[in-house]
Amino acid sequence: MGCNSCSTGKDGQPKGCKNNGTCGTDGCNKLTVFDWLSNMSLPNGEKPFDIVEVRFKNSRKEFFRNSENLTLSIGDIVATQAQSGHDIGMVTLTGELVRVQMKKKKVRDNAEEIPKLYRKATQKDIDIWQKARDREEEIKKRSREIAIILKLQMKISDVEFQGDGSKATFYYTAEDRVDFRQLIKDMAKAFGIRIEMRQIGYRQEAQRLGGIGSCGRELCCSTWLTDFRSVSTSAARYQQLSLNPQKLAGQCGKLKCCLNYELDLYLEALKDFPSQDTKLFTEKGMAFCQKSDIFKSTLWFSYKDDPSNWHMLSKDQVIEIIGKNKKKEKVTSLEEYAVDNIVEEKVVFENVVGQDSLTRFDKPKRRNNRNKNKKRRNNRKKRQNNA
Structure with a gap:
């Protein structure tokens, strides 16, 4: 559900807000939760819930305690607590619905380790944050070159800067354990920032990067899917799909998550169905x-x-x-x-406009030989006159 200004421009980018999926209305972001309690007022004597949900780059969301009782709404840019320094994110949810989300993600609302929300971001904070975000693609490319030189069997898929620009988190995928101590030293020396390496799975990589699936829609993992259940080839067998890895695999290289969507219906239908070995x-x-x-x-x-x-x-x-x-x-x-x-086949096509056949254009046209015959006659007459 995008905002009204999200029409497409000439270059394929959103024409209105020009934030490329990070608009202030939070209508076209990944894993957006609709605040259906926003129009409901609290009972008398009840204080608003003091924890808000903040989204950072891609689908990373965390909860922060609003200890300063700031008046916040969805789309506000805020400065939050980090391990060292501060981070910049966007408020995606406020009020009682945050309590529901915390219960869903099994986060206790009375825990003391919940980080604090410092303030609304100033223009200076936003400028530093934007400069850091602009460096991410260049640093990602350079870090991949360093990893190739060191001959490390890993793929750096994404880079996320902290809001104050002092730290960068590198997300990577690898089949086996990787010794990247020398890589961290080289990258810290080249970029002049603190480095954190975080390994993610192939499904989490597709979730962060996003994309368009074979169905023509955005990937489920980057829009609404939050839990990744294991998918086995038996799900394809029960649905009588051909075991073709190119068709069954998603962009992450694993079996598509949508194979599990209709599996329960197939299993229920197969209960009173004769076996394939009958x-x-x-x-x-x-x-x-x-x-x-x-x-x-x-x-x-x-x-x-x-x-x-x-x-x-x-x-x-x-x-x-x-x-x-x-x-x-x-x-x-x-x-x-x-x-x-045996069922008689019904004729689907009806000749409603007087056309004889749908394949009438497939037959080769007969050439009109009148003009050729005329020329031949004229040539014969000329020859006879000359003779």
Whole structure:
């Protein structure tokens, strides 16, 4: 849900606020929570909740105690407490809904270790913060070059500066443990800042960087998905998807999280569905299951001696045959049951504008030879006159 000024300009960037997804309304940010309690007033005698949610670069969000009782609203730029110095972030949530978010993320609101919110950011704070943000791409490129020179098996995916510009956090991914002590020394010497290295998973990397999925929409992990459940290839098997890594893998290189979305529905539908290993015994021979369609409740079987010829049976018909086989009774053939499932195909295209065929343009046009014949006649007459 973007703001009204987020129309696209000529260069593909947002035309209005020009903050590229970090606008003050917090309407087009990652993992945004809609404050549905903003229009509700507190009961008499109740004080507003003194903890606010602040978002930093990408999807990193933390909670800070408003000990100074500042009047804050969503979109305010604030200076917050850090391990050393201060950080700059944007307020994304205030009021009672923050308590709900803290309970969801299992953060106690009475904990003393909750950092403080210092003040609203001044123009000087914002200028320093913007200069630090502008250096991130250059430093990320340079740090990757240093890692390649040191032959470290790691990928530096993102750099995040602290609000005061005194510290930078480097997010990286790696298969094995990496000894980056020399890397920290070289980067601290080259950039003149304090360095912190933080390893993240491949799914967290895709969450931070964002992107467009194969469905044409923004990645779920960078917009609304907060917990990463394990995805196995069995989820694709239950949904009868081809085990093609190029189609099943997301931008993170792992199996797509959306494979779990409809898995419970498939598992529920498969409870009363015959198994893929089902064998049917008929007088013409034994038949194996080749394919099943959960939505249409149909299965395709073929004889052992004729695997290329498939017969479509309904779920009830298969259950009926299995019941007879359990009583050691054989049905005559699959063809008797398959005849009942033949459906006449309906013509979808109707000739409403007098067109004969949709493929009428595929036929080659006949050349008009009238002009050629005319020229030949004229040439013959000229030759006869000259003779």
